[in-house]
Amino acid sequence: MSIDDNPPRVSLRFVAGTLEVRGWQDAALAESAGCVADPRSACDRALAFRYPDIVRALVRKQTPYDDGARAYLELPTGARVHREPRPYQTEALAAWRRTGRGVVVLPTGAGKTELAILAIDDKRRSTLVVAPTLDLVRQWHARLTTVFGGPIGVLGGGEHSVHPITVTTYDSAHIHMEHLGARFGLIVFDECHHLPGESYAHAARMAIAPFRLGLTATPERSDGRESDLATLIGPTVYRKDISELAGEYLSEYQTVRVIVDLDEEERLAYDEARAEYVGFIARNNIAMSQADGWSRFIMMASRSAVGQQALAAYRRQRELAFTAPAKLDYLEALLSQHRDDRMLVFTQDNATCHRVALRFLIPAITHHTRVSERTHVLEKFSEGQYGAICTSKVLNEGVDLPSANVAVVLSGSGSVREHVQRLGRILRKGEGKQALLYELITGGTSEAGTSARRREHEAYR
Amino acid sequence: MLSADHIDARARGDKLELTEFDAKKRRRAEALLQAYLEQVRFAVGGSREEVLRAFRAVPTTPGEKRFAAGLQKLVLDGCDFEESTPLPPATLRQSVFLAATAERRRLALDERFDRNAVLRKVAAELDVDATKVEAGLYADLPGAHRLIRVTLPEAPSLVSRYELGRAQAVLLKAQDLVIDITTRNPADARALFRKLKFLQLLFVLNALPEGGYRITVDGPMSLFESSTRYGLRLALALPSIMACSEWSVVAQVVWGARRNRLAFSLAGNSRKRNPIALDSGATPAGESEEGAIAQLILRLQNLSSAWDVRASEALLDLPGIGLCVPDLEFVNRKTGRTVYFEQLGYWSRAAVWKRVEMVSAGLPHAVVFGVPKQLRVSEAVLDETLPSALYVFPRVPSARALLDHVEAVAVRHQSA
Numbered sequence: 047m048s049i050d051d052n053p054p055r056v057s058l059r060f061v062a063g064t065l066e067v068r069g070w071q072d073a074a075l076a077e078s079a080g081c082v083a084d085p086r087s088a089c090d091r092a093l094a095f096r097y098p099d100i101v102r103a104l105v106r107k108q109t110p111y112d113d114g115a116r117a118y119l120e121l122p123t124g125a126r127v128h129r130e131p132r133p134y135q136t137e138a139l140a141a142w143r144r145t146g147r148g149v150v151v152l153p154t155g156a157g158k159t160e161l162a163i164l165a166i167d168d169k170r171r172s173t174l175v176v177a178p179t180l181d182l183v184r185q186w187h188a189r190l191t192t193v194f195g196g197p198i199g200v201l202g203g204g205e206h207s208v209h210p211i212t213v214t215t216y217d218s219a220h221i222h223m224e225h226l227g228a229r230f231g232l233i234v235f236d237e238c239h240h241l242p243g244e245s246y247a248h249a250a251r252m253a254i255a256p257f258r259l260g261l262t263a264t265p266e267r268s269d270g271r272e273s274d275l276a277t278l279i280g281p282t283v284y285r286k287d288i289s290e291l292a293g294e295y296l297s298e299y300q301t302v303r304v305i306v307d308l309d310e311e312e313r314l315a316y317d318e319a320r321a322e323y324v325g326f327i328a329r330n331n332i333a334m335s336q337a338d339g340w341s342r343f344i345m346m347a348s349r350s351a352v353g354q355q356a357l358a359a360y361r362r363q364r365e366l367a368f369t370a371p372a373k374l375d376y377l378e379a380l381l382s383q384h385r386d387d388r389m390l391v392f393t394q395d396n397a398t399c400h401r402v403a404l405r406f407l408i409p410a411i412t413h414h415t416r417v418s419e420r421t422h423v424l425e426k427f428s429e430g431q432y433g434a435i436c437t438s439k440v441l442n443e444g445v446d447l448p449s450a451n452v453a454v455v456l457s458g459s460g461s462v463r464e465h466v467q468r469l470g471r472i473l474r475k476g477e478g479k480q481a482l483l484y485e486l487i488t489g490g491t492s493e494a495g496t497s498a499r500r501r502e503h504e505a506y507r
Numbered sequence: 508m509l510s511a512d513h514i515d516a517r518a519r520g521d522k523l524e525l526t527e528f529d530a531k532k533r534r535r536a537e538a539l540l541q542a543y544l545e546q547v548r549f550a551v552g553g554s555r556e557e558v559l560r561a562f563r564a565v566p567t568t569p570g571e572k573r574f575a576a577g578l579q580k581l582v583l584d585g586c587d588f589e590e591s592t593p594l595p596p597a598t599l600r601q602s603v604f605l606a607a608t609a610e611r612r613r614l615a616l617d618e619r620f621d622r623n624a625v626l627r628k629v630a631a632e633l634d635v636d637a638t639k640v641e642a643g644l645y646a647d648l649p650g651a652h653r654l655i656r657v658t659l660p661e662a663p664s665l666v667s668r669y670e671l672g673r674a675q676a677v678l679l680k681a682q683d684l685v686i687d688i689t690t691r692n693p694a695d696a697r698a699l700f701r702k703l704k705f706l707q708l709l710f711v712l713n714a715l716p717e718g719g720y721r722i723t724v725d726g727p728m729s730l731f732e733s734s735t736r737y738g739l740r741l742a743l744a745l746p747s748i749m750a751c752s753e754w755s756v757v758a759q760v761v762w763g764a765r766r767n768r769l770a771f772s773l774a775g776n777s778r779k780r781n782p783i784a785l786d787s788g789a790t791p792a793g794e795s796e797e798g799a800i801a802q803l804i805l806r807l808q809n810l811s812s813a814w815d816v817r818a819s820e821a822l823l824d825l826p827g828i829g830l831c832v833p834d835l836e837f838v839n840r841k842t843g844r845t846v847y848f849e850q851l852g853y854w855s856r857a858a859v860w861k862r863v864e865m866v867s868a869g870l871p872h873a874v875v876f877g878v879p880k881q882l883r884v885s886e887a888v889l890d891e892t893l894p895s896a897l898y899v900f901p902r903v904p905s906a907r908a909l910l911d912h913v914e915a916v917a918v919r920h921q922s923a
Binding site: 349385418 | 569570572573597600601603604605606607608611612614616620622625626641644645648649707709710711726727728730731734736763764765860861863864867883884885888
């Protein structure tokens with residue numbers, strides 16, 4: 047595009063996640079817009095996400111330019127299905143529209159997908175939706191196909207079709223953005239708390255998209271890098287927490303903490319293993335609370351036979367706490383008590399998940415589960431033919447399970463976000479629905495502290 | 508490819524050094540590899556979990572953990588596993604879990620759920636033993652996959668492969684490379700530049716006062732932020748660097764949990780024996796790939812067809828989108844029409860998507876891209892209306908199947 051009839055002096059070209067800028071005489075302005083001289087290619091170069099700054103600077107100075115970078119389109123049509131937005135969705139859209147960039151924080155079940163649809167319909171530019179898992183990609187694909195009609199592109203899970211509206215995973219976005227980064231004018235980052243990671247942040251920097259929407263229920267990260275979202279997407283423009291929407295827009299819920307005990311033999315085994323592990327880290331001055339505590343433990347453990355025994359002891363005491371027989375007995379009772387409900391059982395790892403599936407003969411969904419089987423399990427669960435699903439982490443976030451009303455946290459990490467997300471899975475509003483979350487904890491083990499850490503959230507007060 | 512978890516390296520000041528790989532260590536590697544090879548050859552038909560258990564039974568010291576893991580990885584890379592169960596596990600799970608849900612709902616609150624009764628009921632419906640139902644429920648998990656084939660050279664060749672793998676594992680964490688080539692052979696440099704361009708790396712070239720070149724290599728984003736984003740490509744460039752007559756490399760690597768920035772150096776001379784033995788694609792300058800291509804040409808020439816085939820020198824560039832370096836050129840004797848063939852490596856699905864992107868964006872050439880089956884990509888990914896095609900091959904490209912694809916692409920290109 048040129049903004050007058052003179053031959054363009056400045057040219058923009060998208061190359062591997064960057065912009066090659068040639069012929070810009072105003073070096074100071076180029077620098078302020080993010081350009082750096084690149085002797086390797088005899089040009090100025092900027093990260094692709096500086097595209098709006100560069101174009102704004104050129105337009106402001108009325109500098110003619112040839113935009114060979116922008117490869118995104120205006121969508122010929124908008125949404126063909128319209129839902130009446132909830133009041134807070136309308137407010138959130140209005141807040142985001144002011145700049146077309148920013149993060150909206152809404153609890154699970156509050157309709158973040160619907161908000162994104164409103165944003166796509168509003169901007170009507172080629173759009174890339176980035177989601178953390180293939181389950182979510184499939185869910186987005188189905189919803190966008192219904193609302194905008196086909197075809198909707200998919201990148202990831204063995205598929206590679208790029209259309210003006212495309213859905214992908216963070217992993218695939220990281221891989222492909224260096225050659226697709228010019229093809230979308232709007233990027234929706236679903237569960238955007240994933241984005242500030244070392245690798246995924248590249249995906250945001252390698253895209254020229256001037257419009258960006260981040261969606262999350264829990265922007266906070268344990269590494270504090272949520273502040274990077276302001277650069278990669280935009281500032282938080284709207285926020286509502288679970289407690290503000292429970293009742294009217296989300297299901298009422300209760301959380302129940304159940305403490306189970308180890309029997310005498312298990313207690314002895316636990317204490318012995320715990321003492322061996324704790325003794326090793328104390329002797330080696332390893333502070334597990336520090337960021338590099340775990341990697342130091344692994345490194346020290348690999349150096350000696352004593353270290354390897356300490357690692358084995360660590361695993362033994364952890365397994366005793368996470369899968370105490372009394373927990374499994376309690377789970378059996380819950381499966382019976384809630385046999386006509388829809389229950390999600392969450393575990394910390396896949397091995398426990400498969401153990402639970404085998405013992406209680408309930409379907410498991412882990413990252414090993416193929417797409418066709420996941421679809422089958424989720425459909426049968428939704429129809430009520432399955433009363434319970436066991437999962438480790440893949441159903442923690444995003445996947446829409448409106449019929450789920452009971453969650454059992456058999457084991458988990460100390461992450462507040464994970465715990466809030468697990469609660470969120472059962473909060474989708476339903477007629478007369480009362481959601482119930484059980485947290486099973488083995489008393490007198492380190493799990494009690496883990497539980498206290500993950501409950502440090504408004505939703506559990 | 509090996510990763511940082513498979514090698515032993517240590518920081519000395521601001522330098523990273525691989526632990527010494529002397530004659531004693533080499534003998535130890537060979538002995539362990541020999542043991543692992545015997546285990547996998549004996550374990551054909553067994554499960555992956557059994558293979559891993561057999562590996563663990565080979566005695567190693569605590570200090571050899573990474574060393575042994577690296578050697579095991581090389582051996583596992585040459586093993587083909589596949590699902591092998593008489594009852595399809597997903598179908599079996601469906602039957603069992605539906606039956607269990609129904610049974611649980613049938614019971615009164617004070618009645619106990621009997622899982623064995625459910626397994627027996629499903630077994631009776633399928634007319635099999637109940638133990639087989641239980642054993643088959645998760646027989647499709649990776650640990651339960653059966654070893655069906657072992658394709659590996661003998662231990663001494665694997666030791667050489669391990670040595671190359673150690674250096675590549677470090678380069679996976681590299682931010683950039685400074686390569687000095689003190690060669691008088693322009694073909695070396697040309698081959699290297701071709702490889703760097705193919706890998707979409709950017710480089711600055713300077714002449715060295717004593718002759719040869721200094722090439723500083725990184726990627727487009729490197730101008731703004733130091734990252735290991737291009738590490739895989741830098742590692743893949745190593746065999747081409749090592750094919751040069753005299754060379755040295757200094758890489759800036761980000762190492763360990765603390766992400767220390769360290770310098771890693773390597774040097775060699777392909778006329779002598781390199782410090783890293785060159786059995787597995789290092790000296791060869793892609794010799795194994797080129798050998799395979801030469802054999803493919805022979806097989807193609809033995810077939811009667813309307814096409815002349817030769818090794819290609821072309822670079823197919825689609826500005827702004829990418830570049831591909833075809834291996835073969837087919838020229839139709841009657842029409843003069845040219846179709847290219849590029850064989851892609853087994854290590855990167857991204858390379859396939861890149862080609863798909865190039866074709867979709869209008870690559871003005873007829874190209875058949877050979878894609879190893881391991882990459883799990885369907886030929887249908889490229890629409891039949893486009894003037895290029897994917898040819899998915901199991902282990903080695905078939906000459907006949909390749910010619911069929913060339914014919915089809917020629918027709919498509921003509922009508923496109």
